[in-house]
Amino acid sequence: NLRILLKSRPQGRPGPQHFERSEEPRPTPRPGEVLVRHRFLSLDPYMRGRMSDAPSYAAPVALGAVMEGECVGEVVESHHPGFSTGDRVRGARGWQQWSVAHGSTLIKLPDQDGVPDSAYLGVLGMPGTTAWVGVTEILQVKPGDCFVVSAASGAVGSVAGQIARRMGARVVGIAGGAEKTRFVTEELGFDACVDHRGDLASALDAACPNGIDCYFENVGGPVQAAVFPRMRDFGRIAFCGMVAEYNQDPPPPGPNLMALVRKRLRLQGFLVSDHPRAWKQWSEVGGAWLREGGLRFREDVAQGLENAPEAFAGLLEGRNFGKLVVAI
Numbered sequence: 120n121l122r123i124l125l126k127s128r129p130q131g132r133p134g135p136q137h138f139e140r141s142e143e144p145r146p147t148p149r150p151g152e153v154l155v156r157h158r159f160l161s162l163d164p165y166m167r168g169r170m171s172d173a174p175s176y177a178a179p180v181a182l183g184a185v186m187e188g189e190c191v192g193e194v195v196e197s198h199h200p201g202f203s204t205g206d207r208v209r210g211a212r213g214w215q216q217w218s219v220a221h222g223s224t225l226i227k228l229p230d231q232d233g234v235p236d237s238a239y240l241g242v243l244g245m246p247g248t249t250a251w252v253g254v255t256e257i258l259q260v261k262p263g264d265c266f267v268v269s270a271a272s273g274a275v276g277s278v279a280g281q282i283a284r285r286m287g288a289r290v291v292g293i294a295g296g297a298e299k300t301r302f303v304t305e306e307l308g309f310d311a312c313v314d315h316r317g318d319l320a321s322a323l324d325a326a327c328p329n330g331i332d333c334y335f336e337n338v339g340g341p342v343q344a345a346v347f348p349r350m351r352d353f354g355r356i357a358f359c360g361m362v363a364e365y366n367q368d369p370p371p372p373g374p375n376l377m378a379l380v381r382k383r384l385r386l387q388g389f390l391v392s393d394h395p396r397a398w399k400q401w402s403e404v405g406g407a408w409l410r411e412g413g414l415r416f417r418e419d420v421a422q423g424l425e426n427a428p429e430a431f432a433g434l435l436e437g438r439n440f441g442k443l444v445v446a447i
């Protein structure tokens with residue numbers, strides 16, 4: 120069982136030097152437990168927080184422990200009445216090839232629904248559910264809203280924009296580079312997409328001539344600084360994450376907040392983990408959209424568990440193009 124352990128806590132950019140490989144015997148399931156062979160590992164920005172022991176909403180990964188992460192895989196041995204050999208499941212955990220888990224912590228994937236298993240880590244998994252919560256519960260998007268989302272080609276942003284568009288908003292993405300911005304308009308169907316590597320302020324002025332009603336914040340940093348002064352009166356911002364700042368210690372200063380008063384803005388941070396009911400809701404709604412071809416997604420697949428550390432470093436620098444997963 121190849122496992123990737125956390126070796127040291129990075130200052131700034133994480134890299135392969137902060138991880139170490141370990142080979143151990145395959146774990147043995149006890150009564151109630153299930154042995155899972157991992158097929159795909161999800162790599163997500165929150166993992167940068169788990170590498171740090173700074174105060175957060177979740178405990179850090181201990182030094183020498185296997186890195187945290189969600190997987191989909193296949194049941195190889197089951198001592199739980201709910202699972203049989205060959206079942207495909209999600210909920211297996213860790214940057215490793217195998218794991219044992221109590222059956223109550225695993226969810227069986229639907230049979231032959233035409234959706235690839237890895238999609239349960241992305242569009243129909245935690246990132247998709249995050250987009251659903253942010254757009255429907257936090258921003259409560261209304262028809263005619265000008266809705267802007269950053270990291271628009273990524274796991275959360277791509278879904279958030281498509282949901283907002285179905286709710287009647289005019290949707291503008293922000294992404295890095297011509298290839299990503301083209302994908303966001305041509306493949307995902309956003310109304311516009313601007314490149315944050317160019318003159319973002321002018322591009323936003325052109326794409327949102329009347330200002331921004333809803334901003335779905337995924338990156339922070341200079342992107343946030345450009346969006347903030349373009350919010351309209353009574354605008355709403357959902358703070359989902361600030362991936363551009365995760366490698367910066369201390370984080371850069373934020374914008375002047377007097378605009379909150381002048382424009383009567385509403386800002387709210389949120390965590391998908393506070394919305395357990397949304398998972399089922401989104402898997403039903405999003406699953407139906409996906410099967411009828413009304414929801415697009417893109418995956419960026421790194422090959423081999425040993426390449427997870429470098430792929431993860433790239434996620435915090437925009438080198439992924441779509442939901443980043445590792446094929447194990």
Ligand code: NDP
Pocket residue numbers: 163164165245246249270271272273274275276293294295296299315336337338340342358359360361362363364389390391392434435436437438439440441442443
């Ligand atoms: P993505 O698939 O969107 O990948 C990250 C993207 O962020 C990159 O592709 C890149 O897109 C952009 N990015 C990375 N570094 C920088 C940088 N330095 N400057 C500008 N842009 C950068 O990741 P996810 O969809 O998984 O996550 C998006 C956000 O959602 C993150 O902030 C994450 O922490 C947050 N999140 C929050 C959750 C919650 O419960 N609150 C749950 C899940 C995710 P580009 O090249 O286009 O700039």
